[in-house]
Amino acid sequence: AQSVTQLGSHVSVSEGALVLLRCNYSSSVPPYLFWYVQYPNQGLQLLLKYTTGATLVKGINGFEAEFKKSETSFHLTKPSAHMSDAAEYFCAVSENNDMRFGAGTRLTVKP
Amino acid sequence: GAVVSQHPSWVICKSGTSVKIECRSLDFQATTMFWYRQFPKQSLMLMATSNEGSKATYEQGVEKDKFLINHASLTLSTLTVTSAHPEDSSFYICSAQPGQHRAYGYTFGSGTRLTVV
Numbered sequence: 001a002q003s004v005t006q007l008g009s010h011v012s013v014s015e016g017a018l019v020l021l022r023c024n025y026s027s028s029v030p031p032y033l034f035w036y037v038q039y040p041n042q043g044l045q046l047l048l049k050y051t052t053g054a055t056l057v058k059g060i061n062g063f064e065a066e067f068k069k070s071e072t073s074f075h076l077t078k079p080s081a082h083m084s085d086a087a088e089y090f091c092a093v094s095e096n097n098d099m100r101f102g103a104g105t106r107l108t109v110k111p
Numbered sequence: 112g113a114v115v116s117q118h119p120s121w122v123i124c125k126s127g128t129s130v131k132i133e134c135r136s137l138d139f140q141a142t143t144m145f146w147y148r149q150f151p152k153q154s155l156m157l158m159a160t161s162n163e164g165s166k167a168t169y170e171q172g173v174e175k176d177k178f179l180i181n182h183a184s185l186t187l188s189t190l191t192v193t194s195a196h197p198e199d200s201s202f203y204i205c206s207a208q209p210g211q212h213r214a215y216g217y218t219f220g221s222g223t224r225l226t227v228v
Binding site: 032034036041042043044045046049051052090092094095096099100101102103104106 | 115117120121145152153154155157202204206213214216217218219220221222224
């Protein structure tokens, strides 16, 4: 069975600073990994995903994530935070057409 | 891209009444849809998997008689909260996979905020 752990329920950065949101997973098969963003009172929007191939994947809004099998990690980064990045971020893993989510990380961006 | 439409976006109902939430895949067919519940500042909790033409599969602890799911067509799944009570107040989100393979990931509806008074 798969599971996802997001370290840090709340991350606060200054505008223009690096964003790093951590995600570790466990999976019994090669995982498909996803990052979603959720704005208040909205559904989830896909930021990026890793399925196969290149381990560094780029997504929307300047975000990227790197799949590291040896570390079972899929951390999300953005070089320079923008105020509009403030939201809830969820890491997810898909194993057998069944997606499981991490607990989420709330990103706050300070002016 | 694949779009999932969820309606209504918010609803207030009286205790004891029933509420129906619709989830539609607008530009793809979805044999399977998923219903989640989300409490404030928490992650998504999978309630059930909705299967077109057959019974839904409920997660452990979810009352199937309380949360009725119908998936009568390839583009529509509905969740009915029966005899709603204040503790059913929550944010409900549906999703669907716009392809046969898990690599597609899920496309989510915009969610429904249910408040039972």
